[in-house]
Amino acid sequence: MPTALVVSDEVDERLWTNAVLSYSVDLVVGAGDLPFEYLEFLAETLDKPCVFVPGNHDPDLTGYTRHSGLSLKDGFPVEWPGPVGGINADGVVVDVGGLRVAGLGGSIRYNDGPNQWTERQQARRARKLVRLAERLRRKDGRGVDVLLTHAPPRGLGDREDPPHHGFECLHRTIEALRPKWLLHGHIHPHGEPMPDRTAGETRLRNVVGHQVMEFAS
Numbered sequence: 001m002p003t004a005l006v007v008s009d010e011v012d013e014r015l016w017t018n019a020v021l022s023y024s025v026d027l028v029v030g031a032g033d034l035p036f037e038y039l040e041f042l043a044e045t046l047d048k049p050c051v052f053v054p055g056n057h058d059p060d061l062t063g064y065t066r067h068s069g070l071s072l073k074d075g076f077p078v079e080w081p082g083p084v085g086g087i088n089a090d091g092v093v094v095d096v097g098g099l100r101v102a103g104l105g106g107s108i109r110y111n112d113g114p115n116q117w118t119e120r121q122q123a124r125r126a127r128k129l130v131r132l133a134e135r136l137r138r139k140d141g142r143g144v145d146v147l148l149t150h151a152p153p154r155g156l157g158d159r160e161d162p163p164h165h166g167f168e169c170l171h172r173t174i175e176a177l178r179p180k181w182l183l184h185g186h187i188h189p190h191g192e193p194m195p196d197r198t199a200g201e202t203r204l205r206n207v208v209g210h211q212v213m214e215f216a217s
Contacts, residue, residue: 002098008185027097032150053105
């Protein structure tokens with residue numbers, strides 16, 4: 001029964017100290033828009049793996065690959081701008097800390113910044129993600145535990161201002177993957193209660209800030 005420290009969007013300075021050692025977790029999960037140094041510190045101090053997706057305020061991580069311990073872009077060795085040791089789940093399915101995580105980072109496109117997608121672009125990325133998850137499921141029988149996104153589905157915890165619209169395509173993605181959880185950031189509560197929502201058998205949670213979550217096997 002894995003337990004995760006889940007973080008997104010808002011740094012808690014208390015965690016950026018050895019006080020984080022009071023948390024007993026199996027992994028760190030990041031839903032975007034946090035300093036990569038913060039994710040590095042949490043993972044290194046806790047000595048646990050970190051899986052994340054980028055938010056719309058994070059650097060562009062597209063085009064980077066890993067091979068034999070090297071970070072490559074366009075076939076040439078480069079320094080990866082992401083968090084050291086972190087696993088970028090954006091557009092892929094990864095097994096980490098006892099969880100199978102499928103990731104879709106970024107927000108709806110509202111300007112020319114990085115990690116922003118039109119609805120059509122995100123839908124294309126989501127269809128590819130579903131195909132990857134299905135291949136793995138046919139291979140080992142395991143489904144996706146967590147769909148990790150930065151932005152929520154449209155109409156499920158998003159906002160009406162254009163930068164904070166959710167993605168329509170995430171509804172179809174939930175139907176196809178049937179994850180136990182969808183975890184997202186991007187929508188700052190500003191003191192407003194943010195109860196979990198449901199879509200089918202999937203629970204959706206806004207994880208802005210930090211919380212410890214236990215995932216039933």
